[in-house]
Amino acid sequence: MSDNFLYAPQAKQREHGAIASAVGLWCGLTLLATIVVHLLVVFALPSIGRGVQIDDIIPPGEAAPRLYTGLAGEALPSFRYDDGRTDSVYCSFDLRDGAVRVSGNLDVPFWSISVHTLSGLVVGSVNHNATSGGGLDLLVMRPALAVDLARAGAQLPRDSLVVEMDGPLGVVRISGLATYEALRSRLRQNLAQTECTLATFTFTNPNAGDETDGSGTGTPDRSGPPQVPQPLPRPDALTPSQN
């Protein structure tokens, strides 16, 4: 018996070796595949997990930009760990259409604006201390558009948030802080009057020195400098009558 154990036949040894190498190969390949699956899930989670709250703000298929105030029966989501003394409204945007202009008159001790991707990442923020004169009037746009507009001599608001983000869709959160509980209702009314629209621009022709007014929905005037991109309405943004 002990002889068999100590001096196993070569065939049996080969069999054990084959099993061991098969198990080793299985473990190695499984580990490799596990790492791949792990990374795939980690990178996919922002897309999969997007949303539960942000989809409440921007129901799929809604045209942007649009302000969501929670009034008129709209659901206004409450995000986790939100401040109980602030109130917020949300503006959805699609940067394929051009720049978004957010303006309003917030009469509160502290207000701020943050720009988020649909997975919640912050790509830009500003508070009342950082804006010209403490007023709320700023543009949210991509760097390329900011450069084109500057080259074309567009007259821009003094404040802008130039954001770099992966996708064109996102949401702007406009928040105000109610110093006293009694100010909450006034704050809500204040926030609800915020405007969130596609930006229009006025161009100063550097050669002629005259001005051309922009018109339309967020597009610079056709008579403006030709190098400025002229955003076209997306097919999904067209109304049935336009189609």
Added chain:
Amino acid sequence: MTRMLWLLSMALAAVVAGTASAIYATQTLRPTGMLTIGVWEAVRAVGDASADPYAHAFLASSGQLPPGSAEGMRFVALGSQTNQLLVPNCAVELTGRVDVARLWTLTVTQANGAPLAERDARQTAVHSRDLVYQADGSFSLSIGPQPTAPNALLVRSGLPVAVVIHVYDGAITSLPDSGEAALPLVTVGTDGAGCPA
């Protein structure tokens, strides 16, 4: 047939282990860039574009919309100095000061960050200007069904809560990693059923 089983078992094990480890890593482990001061944790650099993929996933699945750098910072406490859960019926007390900012708010939420039900609390948040301070600038605030401190949030709940401090000073984002700044100490009382002895 054996080879097929071999491949199938490998794929199954990889999918199960890969998914489970990814969910564990993004939901349980803290993302990099967290700032800890005592029992308070802030999600610094988690929300911005420089965040790593794990922070992205953590954020997307946590249901938070983190504050931007111009909006200050959000500190969350889920336990006391002695690692007890913050159960309002056991009288949670905060003492000390918020050195890191002049303008701040304090909010009580459910432990997962969702707002408290209205039947559980009449008021769930205070502003730094609402509080009564000691001569040295410190304050004490109780969270529970009965006020036990000069400042109180009347919350009746046998379930753990989270206490969230939002600070609104821009300079907060330049805080060092260690706890050089001061935030209130959090203690939990021992009286009452289910409270730590």
